[in-house]
Amino acid sequence: MENEEILKLAISGDINAFQTLFAEFQNQLKSYLYRLLTDRDDVDDLTHDTFIRAFTRISTFNRDSSLKTWVFKIATNLAYDHLRKLKRWQADAQDRAADLAIGSEEIREVFWMVHDTSPAGAYEMREHIDYCFTCISKTLLIENQVALILKHIYDFQVKEICLILDKTEGVIKHLLNDARNIMTDIFEQRCALINKNGVCHQCSHINEIFNPKQHQQEELMKLELVKASKKYNRDQLFTLRTLLVKAIDPLHAAGTDFHEEIMRCLRTAIGEKSDFFDRDADKVE
Template sequence: MDKEEILKKALTGDINSFQTLFAGFQTQLKSYLYRLLVDRNDVDDLTHDTFIRAFDKISTFNRESSLKTWVFKIATHLAYDHLKKLKRWPADAQDQGAMLAIGTQEIGQAFRIVHQTSNAGAYEMKEHVDFCFTCISKTLPIENQVALILKDIYDFQVKEICLILDKTEGVIKHLLIDARSTMTDIFENRCALINKNGVCHQCSQLNEIFNPKQNQQEQLMKLELVKASKKFNREELFTLRTILVKAIDPLHSSGTELHDIIMKCTRTAIGERSNFFDETKERIH
């Protein structure tokens, strides 16, 4: 049965057909939601809620867009309801997380346990660049963050983002310009990979901690971002960063578990979550 026939059956309320279509983009949907929510439990909950709501409303799908775009719209609105209760992140959120980890023995020990025992506890600089991109994107207003991630990471067209955010093409283009400009400014001033005066050396510092025998310069030069840092302008470097991020699934990478616990530490440091220490004790004991 071809995709069109499956869609016709789904539109009549056949849940198995809808599940088949949903499964075709579920991995990408969950990756997208993680970049917005940075909490795997919330991602699972919202993915489930999105499926239920989309299936309940399937009769209203008028095929003005693809089913994928329509479902992403539902997921985005659910994520927005969740995120609007939270504050935007400060640009130094990762610094605050690092300070908490350095000053708290239990957290540092939990990091090492995950790195040493988890199949997804590896550390790679390119995955930390992805982690950093997610953190910096959370400094943006929600609509700017959504527009940027949909366009630059998941290759949605502007007209599709218009449908998802219920905005005009002009507004979406403005959101994208503003988001890219803000992100580029932050990276240029913070990231030591592209600016020798950058204040953030986390990629290199964590590589030294978790891969002490690895040649740091060799790892750096594997990154196109670093190779191009002296000859490309800041907009081109931002594009290189998005290319790197596109290639990584934050929920299924070699360092998923390690970055998950680093993210929890970061969120604790900025006051977005408060139960990190209980989870840390469980890992240690």
């Protein structure tokens, strides 16, 4: 059956038809939500809520955009409602997470356990760069973050982002420009991978733990981002970062579980949640 016929059935209230169409972009939607929310449980909840809200409102879908864009708009609004209750992350959030991990034997043991036993507990520098990109994007205002991720990571057109954020083309271009400049400034000052004066000690500490010193430089030099750092300008390096990030699904990668624990540590360090300690309390009970 062609998608047009399935769409007609979905609009008429056929939930199976809607599920078929939703499934075509569900993984990408969940990946997008994870980059905004950084919590698997929240992603699952909002994905479910998005599906329910979209299906109950499917009769209002007027085809001004693709169904995917329309559903992403619903998901973005739900994510915005969730995120506006929380504080924006500061640029030193990863440093605070590293300090917490260094000072907590309990957290380090969790890192090692996941790294050693989980099928998705590998440490790979590519994935850590993706993790860092997500963390730094969390320092942006929500609308800037959404615009940047939709455009540079998920290849939405500016006109589609206009529909998702309900903004004019001029406003979206302004949001994108500001977001890119802020991200580029932070990376230029903090990324120890491509800046010998970088102050990001989380990357270097974790790399030293899980990659023997003799292998560190070899692993780093496999990355185009690192190889190009001496000959490309900062804007070109940002573009290389986005290309690397686009190629990674943060929910289905070799180090997904490992980075979930690092993210959990970070959220605890900045006071957004206390996942490690709540989890242990639950075990005791």
